[in-house]
Amino acid sequence: MADVKVHLAGRSYMVRVDDGLLDDTVVQAGEFIERYHAGGYDSRRKIPFVTDQNAFAHHGEIVAHSLASDGYEIDWFITEPGEGAKSWEVLQELIDWLLERGVERGDTIFALGGGVIGDLTGFAASILKRGCKFVQLPTTLLAQVDSSVGGKTAINVAAGKNLVGAFHQPSLVLADTSALRTLPLRELRCGYAEVIKYGILGDADFFAWCEENGAKVLDHDREAVKYAVTSSIAAKARIVAEDERETSGARALLNLGHTFGHALEAETGYSDRLLHGEAVAMGMVLAARYSAQRGFLSENDAARITSAIAAAGLATEISSLGMTCDGQALADHMLHDKKMDGGTLPFILLRGIGDAFLDREVSLSDVAAFLSEQLAAA
Structure with a gap:
């Protein structure tokens, strides 16, 4: 225990x-x-x-x-x-x-x-x-x-x-x-998206462990599951202890992938078409790619994140959702995000695997253009 x-x-x-x-x-x-x-x-x-x-x-x-x-x-x-x-x-x-x-x-x-x-x-x-x-x-x-x-x-x-x-x-x-x-495999994968999130946002070694052991977790290997769950909880406990009510910015890092993900959930009607964990997984891929486009994250690290999520059987391309909207429509959903503060929306971006940060200078029009590019990608 x-x-x-x-x-x-x-x-x-x-x-x-x-x-x-x-x-x-x-x-x-x-x-x-x-x-x-x-x-x-x-x-x-x-x-x-x-x-x-x-x-x-x-x-x-x-x-x-x-x-x-x-x-x-x-x-x-x-x-x-x-x-x-x-x-x-x-x-x-x-x-x-x-x-x-x-x-x-x-x-x-x-x-x-x-x-x-x-x-x-x-x-x-x-x-x-x-x-x-x-x-x-x-x-x-x-x-x-x-x-x-x-x-x-x-x-x-x-x-x-x-x-x-x-x-x-x-x-x-x-x-x-x-x-x-x-659990059905689909729900297990949704949970695994949150597991790998802890590695991406703050622990490069745990991310590497996920790259090596993700299949074991999804295959119900008892020790792998226990390690993944305990490590994830310990990571969250440390952040919550530092910033219980999300006032200092530390706890906001737990929202990696969520701003993009919630917009996708809203556009798909909060339905079984896209479950929350699937939206977060896709949102983390988008956050990594947007970080790379902004020059914060290397293309190699963005590719590693995409590959690790795809290896878990989670979709990584928003074009696969078959949405008919454009990037502006997705960005408009973000205006209702509860993290809006003073008319601006902070984004969780990456400088490297295990190095997330809060960016308060993101332009939603820039995000809309980025999302339009992602929607058009094959």
């Missing part, structure tokens, strides 16, 4: 990584479950778990059996899978459900699933009675290495993705790597 501590002033918490943590939920999350037993067995309340249909089908019975063996029962809130769950409507439904069950400020809400469930549950916990605790049990690679750690919670609105939310740190994260074996 590997433990990574996220160090925050007065609110530090542990991220635990291992095979089989869901089978041992009571032991791993005991201190957050015991409150529901207060007052004796006969008067206990059921433990609120938020999940989606897919995660429930794969992992619900395992978690329920673990808790039942110690006399606990689960009350399930089960939503439809996908980004549609991160909406005002589902948030209100969840809040009402939690209030009906008498959830108190000292209680803990459990999130079992991928990033959508973590975002939805975390945001609900942040606003319910001005803040309840929540525990993350991420079941996708993307959630384990990225969204479950760091406290960013949000829902989507008509104007864009993740525009309504709050910073609300979990009390504990249990990343069961055995859960990843239930």
Whole structure:
């Protein structure tokens, strides 16, 4: 078992990584479950778990059996899978459900699933009675290495993705790597895009490890998966500890590929046509190529990044999406980016593999011309 501590002033918490943590939920999350037993067995309340249909089908019975063996029962809130769950409507439904069950400020809400469930549950916990605790049990690679750690919670609105939310740190994260074996290959690849991101933005040695071992991760090699997940979480934990609320610029580096990626997601309707991890992967390729065009990054490093992402089975050419828009339309989506500040949008660019930086002097018209070139490329 590997433990990574996220160090925050007065609110530090542990991220635990291992095979089989869901089978041992009571032991791993005991201190957050015991409150529901207060007052004796006969008067206990059921433990609120938020999940989606897919995660429930794969992992619900395992978690329920673990808790039942110690006399606990689960009350399930089960939503439809996908980004549609991160909406005002589902948030209100969840809040009402939690209030009906008498959830108190000292209680803990459990999130079992991928990033959508973590975002939805975390945001609900942040606003319910001005803040309840929540525990993350991420079941996708993307959630384990990225969204479950760091406290960013949000829902989507008509104007864009993740525009309504709050910073609300979990009390504990249990990343069961055995859960990843239930993922379709496409979703595993989406998570791997976030893994390799940590190498590209700040660790050249880890990027080289990914070049050599990416296939093992995607093939569920137990040691490779555990190393990839633990290394990624440790990298994010260091950045979050330095810049929890993204005020100094350090945490902004985690958005590598996201500004380009979110524009692609918006243009494709936030649909299964382009999943978030796929958009981030393509966005990192675009960030590398744009960095090379600006003279910051060598063409060789841009090519290495493209090759490593392509080797994982992720698309690298935006022309493959079959979009009918031009580069200006994609750049226009960026105007709704939540990182807009004073009318300008900072971009995460690269000086080298492992050397990302924040550029506040990027012209969106220049980005639009660059994207038009990429769309026209065969």
